[in-house]
Amino acid sequence: MSGSKSSDPAAAEAPRHAAPADEPLGLVVHSLPSPGDVVVRQRATGRIKMLLVLAVCAAPVIASYFTFYVVRPTGTAYGTLVSPLAMPALEGRTLAGAPQALRGLAGQWLLVAVDSGACAAACEKRLFMQRQLREMTGRERDRIDKLWLVVDDAPVTPALRQALEATPGMNILRLPREAVAAWLKPAPGQALEDHLYIVDPHGQWMMRQPVDADPAKVKRDIERLLRASAGWDQPGRQALIGAAAAAADPAMGPASRP
Known part of the structure; x- marks a missing residue:
């Protein structure tokens, strides 16, 4: 038609279908970690694993300490x-007169009796209960020692001394009464000699x-203490003493140990 602007539909659609211009392929290159960074990361990972292992291993010990000293x-x-x-x-002395440090007896649960070397009937009864309590704990008895603190210069009868020294886990130590009384305390209105005292493996009277005392009820207390400390307390001080004595003198029996 005259005067009208003509258009070519094919020409109008051409730009839409034109092939895109070729573009260069872009590549992003990440730098590789340096050997030093790898070592640092490995060490950090190793430390974390080690701390986790230590935490798992320490959990029973922490729990037993918490139960023993906090929950109580x-x-x-x-x-x-x-x-x-x-x-x-x-520093005390054995019945044979040899010097012996009180703290040298730590490392075991201690059932402690205090009395004169003359040891009247009540004293003998308490020492017998000591022996029975240790034996009543069965396989746990190697974690327990008995200690008789003799707080005067009175001689111990030969029969009693022989009987005590022949029993496993028995220790007899002479110490001044006033020194013992500064550590162990009786109940109000009672004498130092009236009680059986329990000392933990750290050497703490607790x-x-x-x-x-009723031996059956004392036994229950001891069993609770042994269970609460099972994660950190192990038998061994007397076993080590026996092994050392046997190595030094194979003929040396348990009754010969100091």
């Missing part, structure tokens, strides 16, 4: 729990049993 079942204990009081640095 005062409502169910037969004896009286006391704030742990460390062994003093005292429980006092009643006067004329």
Whole structure:
């Protein structure tokens, strides 16, 4: 038609279908980690794994300490729990006169009796209960020692001495009464000699049993303490002493140990 602007539809659609211009392929290259960075990451990972392993291993120990020193079942204990009081640095003497440091007896649970060397009937009864309590714990008895603190110069009868020295885990030590009384405390109105005292493997006095205690109830207290400390306390001090003695003198029996 004259005067009208003509258009070519094919020409109008051409730009839409034109092939895109070729573009260069872009590549992004990441730098490789340096050997030093790899070593640092490996060390950090190794430390984390090591800390996790230590945490798992330490959990039972931490739990037992928490149970023993924090929870402390005062409502169910037969004896009286006391704030742990460390062994003093005292030097005593065995019945044979040899010097012996009190702290050298740490490392085991200790059932402690205190009395005169004359040891009247009540004293003998307490020493017998010591022996029975240790044996009543069965296979746990190697974690327990007995200690008789003789607080005067009175001689021990030969028969009693022989009987005590022949029993496993028995220790007899002479110490001044006033020095022992500064560490172990009787109940109000009672004498130092009236009780059986329990000392933990760290050398801390932590429980006092009643006067004329019931052995079955004392045994339950001891069993609770042994269970609570099972994660960190292991038998061995007497075993090590016996092994060392046997190595030095194979003919040396348990009764010959100091």
